[in-house]
Amino acid sequence: MAIERTLILCKPDAVSRGLVGEITARIERRGYVIIAMKLMQLDGDRAREHYSEHSGKPFFNDLVDFITNGPLLAIAVEGERAIDGCRQMIGATDPLAAAPGSIRADLAQTIGRNLVHGSDSAASADRELAIFFEDKDFVSRRHDLERWITE
Ligand code: IDP
Ligand code: MG
Secondary structure (H helix, E strand, O other), X not given: OOEEXXXXXXXXXXXXXXXXXXXXXXXXXXXXXEEEEEEEOOOHHHHHHHOHHHOOOOOHHHHHHHHHOOOEEEEEEEEEOHHHHHHXXXXXXXXXXXOOOOHXXXXXXXXXXXXXXXXXXXXXXXXXXXXXXXXXXOOOOXXXXXXXXXX
């Protein structure tokens, strides 16, 4: 098995629209497990760190304003190839390009309010999880995973 850990954010639009239950339900129905969760309001420094790869792009300041403007839900998720699997569930950045059945295609309209973040690689997942969580925040759900996953 290739169990991976990834960071999912229900961005402030998802919290504001009351879609946290819908999004976490989709993650759980896929069989991934939640190993940490934090409802929080992000400060500017951490927002800029999280989105540092986009620093200097035209949408960067709006993105930082938006992500810090209301509470978000940070979720650490574990599962078999969970990084790519969660990205698949979330769908393409632009909801109009996202696959039908994905969160963004089903629930979002615009690229600037696309509801969810998901880490895009193992290196990103490690880096981003450390922005939102400490090691002691993670619980062990290996037993749950190994019970339901077969090769
Ligand atoms: P991702 O969230 O699908 O990984 P990224 O390219 O990493 O997409 O961009 C991060 C976030 O920045 C997007 O989810 C979206 O909210 C925002 N964003 C990306 N490109 C644009 C744009 O062209 N206009 C406005 N917002 C954008
Ligand atoms: Mg990204």
